[in-house]
Amino acid sequence: MTVHAVVYTKPNCVKCRMTEEKLRESMRVKTEHLFTGKNDDWSDKKLEKFRQQGYMSFPVVRIYDDETGERLDDWSDFRIDRITKWKKETEN
Numbered sequence: 001m002t003v004h005a006v007v008y009t010k011p012n013c014v015k016c017r018m019t020e021e022k023l024r025e026s027m028r029v030k031t032e033h034l035f036t037g038k039n040d041d042w043s044d045k046k047l048e049k050f051r052q053q054g055y056m057s058f059p060v061v062r063i064y065d066d067e068t069g070e071r072l073d074d075w076s077d078f079r080i081d082r083i084t085k086w087k088k089e090t091e092n
Helices: 014-024 040-052 080-091
Strands: 003-009 028-033 060-065 071-076
Touching: 003 014, 003 080, 014 028, 014 080, 071 080
Parallel strands: 003 028
Antiparallel strands: 003 060, 060 071
């Protein structure tokens, strides 16, 4: 299975950086930076949407199937358990 991650981050977020680094060991990662001073309206809308979905911390991570585009998993915060799960999934 070939997958990629989209990681939504905020400035100076250690957990965001750690998550990106760990995910890059096993898959392609696209990083979306929020609150960089550019396009803050988009960042505000994303933040509100994340809150409505129950996410309370950064990063917000979404895993997608490369072939179908289907979202396979999502979570927020630094979750080594989820990162490890996907590392094992992509090794097969």
